[in-house]
Amino acid sequence: MTQPTHTYASAGVNLDAADRAKLLMREAIRSTLGPEALGPMGGFGGLFALGGLNYHDPVLVSSIDGVGTKLKIAFALNRHDSVGKDLVAHCVNDILVCGARPLFFLDYLALGSMDGDQAVAVVRGVAEGCREAGCALIGGETAAMPDFYAPGEYDLAGAIVGIVERDRIVSGAAIRAGDVALGFPSLGLHTNGYSLARRIFASDDLTAPVPELGRSLGDELLQPHQSYRAAVQPLLDAGLVTGMAHITGGGLVDNIPRALPEGLGVDLDATTWDVFPIFRHIQRRGAVAWEEMLRVFNLGIGFIVFVHSEDEARALKLAGASGARRIGAVHALAGERAEQPLVRVEGLE
Amino acid sequence: MTQPTHTYASAGVNLDAADRAKLLMREAIRSTLGPEALGPMGGFGGLFALGGLNYHDPVLVSSIDGVGTKLKIAFALNRHDSVGKDLVAHCVNDILVCGARPLFFLDYLALGSMDGDQAVAVVRGVAEGCREAGCALIGGETAAMPDFYAPGEYDLAGAIVGIVERDRIVSGAAIRAGDVALGFPSLGLHTNGYSLARRIFASDDLTAPVPELGRSLGDELLQPHQSYRAAVQPLLDAGLVTGMAHITGGGLVDNIPRALPEGLGVDLDATTWDVFPIFRHIQRRGAVAWEEMLRVFNLGIGFIVFVHSEDEARALKLAGASGARRIGAVHALAGERAEQPLVRVEGLE
Numbered sequence: 001m002t003q004p005t006h007t008y009a010s011a012g013v014n015l016d017a018a019d020r021a022k023l024l025m026r027e028a029i030r031s032t033l034g035p036e037a038l039g040p041m042g043g044f045g046g047l048f049a050l051g052g053l054n055y056h057d058p059v060l061v062s063s064i065d066g067v068g069t070k071l072k073i074a075f076a077l078n079r080h081d082s083v084g085k086d087l088v089a090h091c092v093n094d095i096l097v098c099g100a101r102p103l104f105f106l107d108y109l110a111l112g113s114m115d116g117d118q119a120v121a122v123v124r125g126v127a128e129g130c131r132e133a134g135c136a137l138i139g140g141e142t143a144a145m146p147d148f149y150a151p152g153e154y155d156l157a158g159a160i161v162g163i164v165e166r167d168r169i170v171s172g173a174a175i176r177a178g179d180v181a182l183g184f185p186s187l188g189l190h191t192n193g194y195s196l197a198r199r200i201f202a203s204d205d206l207t208a209p210v211p212e213l214g215r216s217l218g219d220e221l222l223q224p225h226q227s228y229r230a231a232v233q234p235l236l237d238a239g240l241v242t243g244m245a246h247i248t249g250g251g252l253v254d255n256i257p258r259a260l261p262e263g264l265g266v267d268l269d270a271t272t273w274d275v276f277p278i279f280r281h282i283q284r285r286g287a288v289a290w291e292e293m294l295r296v297f298n299l300g301i302g303f304i305v306f307v308h309s310e311d312e313a314r315a316l317k318l319a320g321a322s323g324a325r326r327i328g329a330v331h332a333l334a335g336e337r338a339e340q341p342l343v344r345v346e347g348l349e
Numbered sequence: 350m351t352q353p354t355h356t357y358a359s360a361g362v363n364l365d366a367a368d369r370a371k372l373l374m375r376e377a378i379r380s381t382l383g384p385e386a387l388g389p390m391g392g393f394g395g396l397f398a399l400g401g402l403n404y405h406d407p408v409l410v411s412s413i414d415g416v417g418t419k420l421k422i423a424f425a426l427n428r429h430d431s432v433g434k435d436l437v438a439h440c441v442n443d444i445l446v447c448g449a450r451p452l453f454f455l456d457y458l459a460l461g462s463m464d465g466d467q468a469v470a471v472v473r474g475v476a477e478g479c480r481e482a483g484c485a486l487i488g489g490e491t492a493a494m495p496d497f498y499a500p501g502e503y504d505l506a507g508a509i510v511g512i513v514e515r516d517r518i519v520s521g522a523a524i525r526a527g528d529v530a531l532g533f534p535s536l537g538l539h540t541n542g543y544s545l546a547r548r549i550f551a552s553d554d555l556t557a558p559v560p561e562l563g564r565s566l567g568d569e570l571l572q573p574h575q576s577y578r579a580a581v582q583p584l585l586d587a588g589l590v591t592g593m594a595h596i597t598g599g600g601l602v603d604n605i606p607r608a609l610p611e612g613l614g615v616d617l618d619a620t621t622w623d624v625f626p627i628f629r630h631i632q633r634r635g636a637v638a639w640e641e642m643l644r645v646f647n648l649g650i651g652f653i654v655f656v657h658s659e660d661e662a663r664a665l666k667l668a669g670a671s672g673a674r675r676i677g678a679v680h681a682l683a684g685e686r687a688e689q690p691l692v693r694v695e696g697l698e
Contacts, residue, residue, distance in 0.1 A: 038408065038518075044446040044595055044607065045410040049515065050399070059387060060409075061394040064455035064508055065490050072496060097393040106413035108457065108506040141414050141506070146544055147421060148504065155497065157457040157490070159413055159508035166398065169387075195495055246393055258393065 024120045028127035032137040046138030048104050057166040061100035063091050066157040069194040073221045075153050076206055080118050082224045084125025086191050089227040091160035092133045093246040096229050099170035099236055100162035105130050106139035107158040112149035172243030172259035179242055179306045183273055183327035186302030188223040192249045193296040200286035212277050220278050228303040231322035240315045243306040247298040253343045268328035271347035275300045290348045373469045377476035381486040395487030397453045406515040410449035412440050415506040418543040422570045424502050425555055429467050431573045433474025435540050438576040440509035441482045442595040445578050448519035448585055449511035454479050455488035456507040461498035521592030521608035528591055528655045532622055532676035535651030537572040541598045542645040549635035561626050569627050577652040580671035589664045592655040596647040602692045617677035620696035625649045639697045
């Protein structure tokens, strides 16, 4: 029996369209490359020369992450130019926590179909995020995966590699009781809590204006993840930072303990910062307990820097227009405080 | 109107189950870590110290990749212990092409649900691949993405970072007319061509023995991607290698040109190697043209090393028991040969 002829294209993988898309991506990618990015050399691997960086005892700091179900908002609105910036900012913040500056980035984009301008828009967003972070986009994989992703849908992940002098690594070990927690405002949900938010707003029109938000739910939920590097670097350069936390999945209560030495807890006062309307909107509409909100969302604080109390004024001055402010302090876990959670947040209602 | 209470768990993200799975992964991950892997330091970023490596002018070589639709075979057979090895081997080969040795790896696993042992099995496979490659698994993201992936399904990607001395980078620029192409046998499809293969075998029982294959289609299609580092490293150390190609998506005809200097082409003789039964089975069952087969599958050759013809005997001796053999040669693109494709394969039928 003769079978019908199969080609790769008929199986849903259009190699020529892929080639066209890659050509369009190339210009955006090139704009991120400095002299350290060698190549292209066949394109199997991305090359980055360390020779000119002049580190005494260099440590590479790396992180890999995705955008999560925020992508579903991008699909619903057919807007694909910002999720790449989300991804890069998230990764930049993750290595900033150790005191590292970004060197290069690689992205993984898996889509249902390679046709259309979608893949190009996504990668341009990644490149834009890299340019802003001073980070070379030296590698990427664009994989057509029919049967995994519906046409027009995709998953996006990326890995960052940065560098720090070994004796400048920030681990949180220097945090001591009495230290001040400086909170840097987020721009919204960033990239966490979308599974819950989408469930709550499942039947809402994403494009309709919402009075409480001053804009549509879609615009609010697609607001890109912010990078804190520019705001935090002056504090690092001045040697003021004892520990940092990037507030992602797990929120304030689960991320801050990753930086805390044993025997210390943090008390935060939520009246010191602006819990954005979107978080209150989610809380009300979903009747979500604040305890749960704290574990899922950043609630308006995207990054935390700990400094000794005597350095607070200088640190806030160096943080400039970032909106950073004192939101709490570090306490020894003794007496009554030992019975409380590591991170206690008051004033949420 | 009071809304029902939403928690993150009811939105499909079970953070406690995630914590349990991460605990189980930790042991496997630890087994990959050498003294260069610092930390954990809060776990936002993975740290790798370069100080002790003693490179004169180090260049980092990195790559990011996924497993592709081979994952659908793993889902169908409910076997999740080998796809992680596929991923690592693919990445190791991609940076081997530049002459780099692996330093560290990061994995991205996005799944529909965090319950069950599946995520642990996948990450254990990644760790096993890393251990075999002498590569530290210093970072990873396990993302629960309900509504993206069905329960029991996932996508898996990973990034590798390796290192090479700048003056030992292999770019293919040293390839010259007369060079010999040494082919290193693959173990099967590796991680490419699965969209086509799955379409052809869509109605087949993956667990039934297939006489032509000597085993079931499922076993054949899940055969892990091979790493060529152990086989190729002695040729690199001896300084014999003028260029390399990893045969992935695009097959022999699209991957070899990535290493070729302008003005050169390669003629391969397919009778010199074993085009495995699985490839003939696919070709026959799908009535796929050999020209198409060449562009989609590795056809039994997973890696190519070019050496000067005077070095052929020594190179083959150094390649030892890898099964490497001469499969073709490099020619100047002049006269009649200039009218032909860059890579010409004869003897396929």
